[in-house]
Amino acid sequence: MSQFAKSFLPSTRGEWSSRATFVGVAILFLFVFPAWLSDSRLDLMSSYVAYAIVALGIAIAWGNGGMLVLGQGLFFGLGAYCVAMYLALVEVGGAPNLPQFMTLLGSQETLPALWKPFNNLWFALSAAVIVPVALAATLGTLIFRSRIRGPYFAILTQALAGAFGILLIGNITLINGTNGITTSFSEIFGLKLAEPEDQKVLYTICVIALGVAFLLSRQMLKSRYGRLLLAVRDAEDRVRFLGYSATKIKVIAFATSAGLAGVAGALFVLVGPKIISPASVGIIPSITMVVWVAVGGRASLAGAIAGAILVNTAEFEISSAAPEYWLYFQGALFIGVVAFAPQGLAGAATWLKSKITSRGDSGATSTAKPVEEAA
Amino acid sequence: MEAILNQLFAGVSYGSILLLIALGLTFTFGQMGVINMAHGEFIMFGAYTTYVLQEVLGKDQITYAFLLSLPIALVVAGAMGLLLEITLIKRLYGRPLDTLLVTWGVALVLQQLARDIFGANNVEVVSPSWLDGGITIAGVDMAYNRLFIIGLSLAITAAAWVVVGKLKQGRRMRAVMQNRQLAGASGINTPSVDRRTFFLGSGLAGVAGVAITQLGSVGPNLGTNYIIDAFLVVIVGGLGHLRGAVIAALSLGILNSLAEYWSSASLGKVIVFLAIVVFLQFRPEGIVASESRGLA
Amino acid sequence: MSEPFLIDELLKIRGLEVDFDGFKAVDGVDLDVKVNEVHFLIGPNGAGKTTVIDCVTGMTKPTEGSIRFDDVELRGKKENSIVKMGIGRTFQTASVFEALTVEENLDLAASFRFSMLKLLRQRRGTTDAVERALEDTGLTDVRDKPAGTLSHGQKQWLEIGMLLCQDPKLLLLDEPVAGMSPEERTRTGDLIRLTAERCTVLCVEHDMDFLRRFADRVTVMDEGKILKAASTVAEVQADERVQEIYIGKGRGIEEQTQEAGA
Numbered sequence: 001m002s003q004f005a006k007s008f009l010p011s012t013r014g015e016w017s018s019r020a021t022f023v024g025v026a027i028l029f030l031f032v033f034p035a036w037l038s039d040s041r042l043d044l045m046s047s048y049v050a051y052a053i054v055a056l057g058i059a060i061a062w063g064n065g066g067m068l069v070l071g072q073g074l075f076f077g078l079g080a081y082c083v084a085m086y087l088a089l090v091e092v093g094g095a096p097n098l099p100q101f102m103t104l105l106g107s108q109e110t111l112p113a114l115w116k117p118f119n120n121l122w123f124a125l126s127a128a129v130i131v132p133v134a135l136a137a138t139l140g141t142l143i144f145r146s147r148i149r150g151p152y153f154a155i156l157t158q159a160l161a162g163a164f165g166i167l168l169i170g171n172i173t174l175i176n177g178t179n180g181i182t183t184s185f186s187e188i189f190g191l192k193l194a195e196p197e198d199q200k201v202l203y204t205i206c207v208i209a210l211g212v213a214f215l216l217s218r219q220m221l222k223s224r225y226g227r228l229l230l231a232v233r234d235a236e237d238r239v240r241f242l243g244y245s246a247t248k249i250k251v252i253a254f255a256t257s258a259g260l261a262g263v264a265g266a267l268f269v270l271v272g273p274k275i276i277s278p279a280s281v282g283i284i285p286s287i288t289m290v291v292w293v294a295v296g297g298r299a300s301l302a303g304a305i306a307g308a309i310l311v312n313t314a315e316f317e318i319s320s321a322a323p324e325y326w327l328y329f330q331g332a333l334f335i336g337v338v339a340f341a342p343q344g345l346a347g348a349a350t351w352l353k354s355k356i357t358s359r360g361d362s363g364a365t366s367t368a369k370p371v372e373e374a375a
Numbered sequence: 376m377e378a379i380l381n382q383l384f385a386g387v388s389y390g391s392i393l394l395l396i397a398l399g400l401t402f403t404f405g406q407m408g409v410i411n412m413a414h415g416e417f418i419m420f421g422a423y424t425t426y427v428l429q430e431v432l433g434k435d436q437i438t439y440a441f442l443l444s445l446p447i448a449l450v451v452a453g454a455m456g457l458l459l460e461i462t463l464i465k466r467l468y469g470r471p472l473d474t475l476l477v478t479w480g481v482a483l484v485l486q487q488l489a490r491d492i493f494g495a496n497n498v499e500v501v502s503p504s505w506l507d508g509g510i511t512i513a514g515v516d517m518a519y520n521r522l523f524i525i526g527l528s529l530a531i532t533a534a535a536w537v538v539v540g541k542l543k544q545g546r547r548m549r550a551v552m553q554n555r556q557l558a559g560a561s562g563i564n565t566p567s568v569d570r571r572t573f574f575l576g577s578g579l580a581g582v583a584g585v586a587i588t589q590l591g592s593v594g595p596n597l598g599t600n601y602i603i604d605a606f607l608v609v610i611v612g613g614l615g616h617l618r619g620a621v622i623a624a625l626s627l628g629i630l631n632s633l634a635e636y637w638s639s640a641s642l643g644k645v646i647v648f649l650a651i652v653v654f655l656q657f658r659p660e661g662i663v664a665s666e667s668r669g670l671a
Numbered sequence: 672m673s674e675p676f677l678i679d680e681l682l683k684i685r686g687l688e689v690d691f692d693g694f695k696a697v698d699g700v701d702l703d704v705k706v707n708e709v710h711f712l713i714g715p716n717g718a719g720k721t722t723v724i725d726c727v728t729g730m731t732k733p734t735e736g737s738i739r740f741d742d743v744e745l746r747g748k749k750e751n752s753i754v755k756m757g758i759g760r761t762f763q764t765a766s767v768f769e770a771l772t773v774e775e776n777l778d779l780a781a782s783f784r785f786s787m788l789k790l791l792r793q794r795r796g797t798t799d800a801v802e803r804a805l806e807d808t809g810l811t812d813v814r815d816k817p818a819g820t821l822s823h824g825q826k827q828w829l830e831i832g833m834l835l836c837q838d839p840k841l842l843l844l845d846e847p848v849a850g851m852s853p854e855e856r857t858r859t860g861d862l863i864r865l866t867a868e869r870c871t872v873l874c875v876e877h878d879m880d881f882l883r884r885f886a887d888r889v890t891v892m893d894e895g896k897i898l899k900a901a902s903t904v905a906e907v908q909a910d911e912r913v914q915e916i917y918i919g920k921g922r923g924i925e926e927q928t929q930e931a932g933a
Contacts, residue, residue, distance in 0.1 A: 068472045142652055146659035151410045151471045155606045156652070162603050163644035170641020224782055225790040227775050231768040238766040241728060242833065243754030243783035252787070283603065287479055294476060327487035334480025338473050339463060 021302075029207045039196040042203055047272025048312040049206040053264035055292045055304035056210075056217050057257030062290065063299030064221060065253040066233030067149070071157030072289050074164045075132035075258040077281030079265025081168075081175065082131065084276045085115055086124035087186035087193075087269060095119040101181070107173035114174065121188070128266035129259050136258030140251040149236070158283055165282030180277020183269050193274055206267050210305065213260055217301050220256070229253055291330065294337050297346025306345050377514035382636045383629060388521040390628020391528035392590075394621060395583035396601055397608035398535055399576035401620045404609055406552045406572050409464055410475040414605070415598025416485035417455055417577045421448035421584020422593040423493060426500050438503040441585070448581035456577020460570055482598070489595040497594035506589060520589040527586055531579065536617055538575075548572055604631070607651060613661030622662050627651075679706045681841055681871050682727065687736035689722050689895075696722045697733070698895035704841070709863070709872045710901065711882050714892035715916055720875040721763065723892075724843045728760050729753045740841065754783065757840035761847060765826035769819030773810050773829055776818050777801045780833035800836045807865055808832035809858070824855035831862055835869070842866055844874040848881055860885055883908075891916075 029049070034042055054076055061067045088099035095111060102108045118124045139160070143153060169177050184194050191198040220226055231239050232249050240246045269276050279285070289308075296307025311333070319326040337344055396418060403409050425444040432440045459481060467474045502520060509518035539545035547568045550558040559565045587597065608627055612619030630650060635643030682704040689697040697719040704710045712720045725731035727738055729750040738745040745753055768776050774797060781800045782790065805811045808828040813821065818829060827847055834842055847863065848856045856878070863885055866872055876882055882889065882904060889907045891899040893916045899907060907913055 066472075068475070139652065142656060146656050148655055148659055151404075151408075151475060152610055154472060154475060155410070155603070155610060156648075159603050159607055159648055159651075163648045166644045167641045170639060219793070220791065223791045223793050224779065224785070225787070227768075227771055227779055227794075228790065230770050231779060234768055234770055235766050237730075238762070238768065239779075240750045241730075241754060241760055242780050243751045243837065245749075245751050248787065283599070287476075290476065324487070324491065327483050327490075331480040331482075331484035331487070334483065335463065335477050338476045338480070339467060342473065 026207075026211060029210075030204065034200060034203065039199065043196075043199045044272050044316065045309075046199070046203040046206045046270075047268055048309045049203070049210050050264045050267040050271065051289070051292065051312055052210055052305040052308040053213050053267070054261045054289050055296065055308040056213050056301055057260030057264075058290060058293040059296070059299060059301050059304035060217055060221065060229075060260075061253050061257035062293065063297075063304075064226065064233065065229045065250060067250060067254060068151075068154040068290070069157050069254065069257055070154050070283075070290065071159075071161035071164075071286050072257065072261045073281040073283070073286035074157075074161045075136060075261035076265040076268070076285075076289075077164065077168070077276065077278075078132045078135070079128040079262030080269045080276035080280070081181070081265075082118065082124050082128035082262075083188075083266040084181040084183050084269045085118040085175075086121055087183040087188065088181050089115065089119050090188070091183075091186040099181070101176040101179070102173070105173065105176075112174060125266065129262045132258040132262035132265075133255045137251055137255040140254040141247065144247040144250045144254075158286065161281070161286040162283045165278045168278040168281065178278055180275055180279070181269075182275045184274040188270060193270060199271065202270050206271060209263065209267060213263065214301055214305065217256075217260075221301070225249070225252070288330070291334055291337075294342075295333065295344050297344030297349075298342070300344070300346030303344055303346035303349075310345075378636070379633075380513065380515045382632045384515050384517060384521070386629030386632035387625060388525060388628070389631060390625040391525045392583065392587060392601065393605050393608050393628055394624035395524075395528045395531060395586060396580060396605040397612070397620050397624055398532065398617075399579035399583075400605055400609050401612070401617065402548070402572050402576035402579075405614050405616070406548055407464075407468070407569055408471050409467075409573075410471055410478070410606070411456075411459070411464070411577075412475055412479040412602065413455075413459060413481040413485060414478075414577070414580050415600075415602030416482045416489075417452040417580035417598070418584040418587065418601060419489060419593070419595065419598040420455060420485070421452045421581030422500070422588045422597055423489065423498075423584075424448040424451050424581065425585050425588045426493070426498050426593055429501060434501070437501050438505070441503050444585050445582055448585045449578040450581075452581025452584065453574040453578030456580075457570060457574045459577075460573040464573070465566070465569075486595045486599075493595070495595065497592035499592050500588035502589055524586045524589065527582075531582065532617070532621060535579075539617060544568075544571060607647075611651060611654065611661055613663035616661070616663035619661055619663035680704065681706045681741060682873065683737075683739045683742075684723070684727075685737045685739075687723065687726060687738065688734045689719070689726060689731060690734040695895050697726070700736070700892070700895070700897055701900070702890055702897070703901060704871060704873050705888075707867070707871055708887040709867045709874065709885055711886040711889045712873060712875045712892060713877065713882065713889060713907075714898065717894070718892040719895040720892055721845055724760060724845055724873070724875060727753075727843060728758060754837070757838075758843065759834035759837055759839035759841070760843040761827070761830045761834065761845055763845045763849065765823070765830045767818040767821075767826050767829050767833070769817060771818060772815050773818055773821070774801065774805070774814040776829055777804050777833055777836050781836040783837055800838070804832040804836045807835060808862065824851050824859070827851070827859060828862055831859075831866065835866060839870050841871045841873065844872065844876075846875055846877065848876065848878055856881060 033045060037045060054072055058069055058072060061069045085099075088101075089095060089097070092099060095116065098108060098111060099115070118127070143156060148156065168175060171177060175181065186193055191201055193199070193202070221229070228239065228244065228249050232246050236246050239249070265276070268280075292308040292311045293304045294307070295311055296303030296305070314329070315326060318329055341347065343350070396414070400411070400414055403411055403414075424447055425441060428440040428444045428447065429437060459478070463477055463481070464474060467477060506520045506523055509516055509522070511517070539548060547558070547563050550561075550563055551565050551568050555565060558568075584597070587601075604627065608620060608623045611627065612621075612623035627647065630647055631643060634646040638646060680703045682702070684700060684702040687697050687700040687702075688695065700719070700723060702712075702723065712723065714720055722731060726733045727740075727745060729745065729748055733746060740756060740758060743756065745756075748756075768779070771779070778794060778797060778801050781798055781804075805814055808831065810825060810829060810832065813825070818826065821829060831842075831844070831847070844863070848859050851859060860881065863872060863874070874885075886904050888901045889904055890897060890901045891907060891910075891913050898916065899910055899913055
């Protein structure tokens with residue numbers, strides 16, 4: 001028990017400083033942002049916080065596991081649609097009633113069977129996580145078992161996201177095709193999504209979810225499993241010939257990233273634009289999610305969060321000022337970061353830290369660790 | 376029955392476009408391990424080349440403009456590919472995943488560039504009159520423009536086969552593909568072979584773009600519609616194999632159109648994807664497997 | 672050292688064939704490795720030695736034949752279950768996890784029987800097996816360094832150390848001293864001697880001097896076939912056919928030894 005209790009206390013200076021950073025960032029998100037940002041900007045920030053949860057998953061699978069996941073939009077979308085369907089039913093007063101768009105389209109007489117279970121909040125919430133995880137675990141097992149990796153895996157995930165996008169667009173009567181499902185006028189846990197006061201609560205929920213996701217992910221990466229994941233990334237055969245199932249190790253990381261994307265999607269429909277449509281789940285949004293993590297520094301969890309929030313803020317600022325320049329900016333960011341600064345923000349932070357500590361004393365314990373640990 | 380035959384024809388037609396696109400990818404992916412996501416944008420610029428030539432030469436020179444645009448698009452897209460290789464891809468040798476991401480960034484820039492130059496709306500390319508209409512054989516309606524594309528694809532595949540199989544340049548390409556270090560050590564200038572391969576591979580994308588103008592309007596997102604399917608062709612076909620690419624392109628084209636016919640356009644892609652995953656369970660290295668016993 | 676006259680065969684290969692698209696890399700190989708011996712497998716490049724090892728470990732699927740380990744057929748088993756039966760292997764170019772520290776490398780090797788749940792827990796301290804491997808390999812001083820910063824020799828020792836952590840019954844070494852300096856060779860030899868006290872060793876190697884010093888028995892392969900079945904070092908060196916394949920490929924055994932030792 002004392003061992004257990006001790007495990008919560010930092011033992012090195014590096015741990016102390018990362019603990020302090022965590023508390024500082026938590027204060028920033030929980031108190032400074034709500035006081036500083038306007039209601040609508042805070043609501044938008046909630047959606048960036050949700051995006052940051054997707055980014056954590058990508059940092060695990062891609063940065064640490066070497067699996068370039070180009071189809072996270074699929075898992076994000078599954079999570080989002082699961083909750084959006086619940087919200088769309090709540091809006092019209094529950095199950096036998098048809099969601100707004102179905103009434104408008106006049107396409108369905110009665111509620112389709114697919115929709116019925118989503119009348120239940122807990123079903124919808126658990127499906128938002130279980131469906132992405134199950135799908136990723138199944139596909140991952142099939143793909144990794146036949147030793148498909150590297151670019152091949154990346155292309156397959158991208159094709160999957162593309163196929164999912166087309167599937168959504170084609171299903172107009174069932175899930176409103178291109179237009180997607182809007183959730184602005186609905187509520188969850190008695191919180192009205194359009195109400196600024198309730199939006200603040202939802203923001204806090206998003207931030208806490210991100211905090212929990214971060215801590216769990218960090219725990220995962222610091223464990224033996226996390227080391228194994230790096231090992232699989234760098235020398236898969238050696239891992240296999242040490243008696244481990246490389247497939248299992250990879251599937252767990254891939255499914256975790258899918259689960260995190262599902263959680264993010266579930267939160268996403270509660271905040272910000274309050275809509276989920278094929279435009280947020282296909283090939284392009286999926287690869288955009290990878291840019292956030294690339295900017296943050298691929299393997300670093302903190303970097304992934306910073307990348308997601310900074311890139312999205314930049315997108316909002318630039319595209320509201322000069323929309324035609326955003327794509328140039330995004331493209332340049334992609335090229336610049338990946339080709340010339342693959343360590344991203346995390347690399348810059350490590351470099352800065354080493355500069356500062358080398359000026360102070362040279363016996364720093366934390367800086368010698370590789371970037372992977374800059375979580 | 377006739378309906379199915381018609382679907383088969385549509386499938387072969389789509390497959391031949393995929394083949395045209397995948398040929399270039401097979402070269403660059405097979406030889407250099409480079410996943411070039413901007414390949415789709417080279418297609419798009421190839422298509423715009425046709426449009427520009429038509430605008431420049433005028434409405435009464437449609438045929439000239441079209442035929443002329445085939446070699447010009449090859450050079451335009453090839454030059455773009457060469458530029459990309461020299462400036463970026465060369466630096467990323469041995470980092471295939473990073474190359475994929477960087478070239479995606481290039482693709483975004485090129486799309487916006489096209490939007491700025493040609494406008495966000497699609498433009499129309501007029502077909503030469505001899506490509507209008509079609510013939511009906513055994514109940515199958517074969518449009519001339521589709522027949523032309525199938526013919527073009529066959530001709531270019533044959534040419535590629537000759538280049539790779541018979542000519543000096545092709546021998547060098549194969550040498551580099553099989554063992555880069557050994558090829559370099561035996562006096563082959565591998566960077567120069569890389570540049571030529573990239574020029575050729577990208578140029579073929581331009582030619583594919585010209586062909587695609589005959590099927591619909593041309594817009595900045597033209598390439599993205601085809602690129603993923605073309606990459607799947609390369610994966611299913613096997614790395615750097617012409618024969619595999621041909622079989623895979625036609626199979627995927629036909630499967631696509633049959634799956635869409637039997638289910639729906641939206642479910643079709645999902646079915647094709649699942650079919651590919653199942654196929655890879657049995658032949659993870661694709662139709663034509665590379666002879667290797669290495670760790671990869 | 673091991674006792675040379677045990678009758679029990681730990682590894683028994685019969686009629687092994689491997690066909691790479693029409694090319695017979697291994698063509699009807701029989702091989703017996705006795706319990707606790709240090710068995711060398713030699714032969715010119717392309718003789719099929721590494722392919723035999725690949726077959727035993729499940730990396731390559733044989734076309735024909737049987738591979739029995741401790742009287743259990745290995746064909747058709749997965750790589751990781753073969754490892755769990757007690758067979759460890761090294762690779763021609765040492766394969767270690769470069770981003771991880773030496774200690775972490777060894778710890779991962781030692782944890783190979785852990786359940787996934789246990790692997791998800793954070794590591795606290797090291798086990799005895801890891802400490803012993805650090806000592807055996809002489810890597811204690813660099814335990815906290817990333818394995819990527821080690822020298823070529825140190826990486827080989829680390830890889831052998833990782834396998835020792837797993838307490839294997841049979842260790843397959845693929846050219847453990849290739850590219851090493853004479854001092855490194857000696858240290859590797861000492862490590863293999865230590866290894867041989869705990870388990871059976873099958874070693875693919877070119878270096879004749881190394882072989883003379885450490886082999887209990889030697890099997891010679893050429894062009895996918897067994898040229899000379901398991902015999903003592905002296906017998907192998909006296910065999911004219913063996914001399915011929917080395918001379919025939921351009922160099923004599925002695926010449927090669929000198930060159931390798933230089």
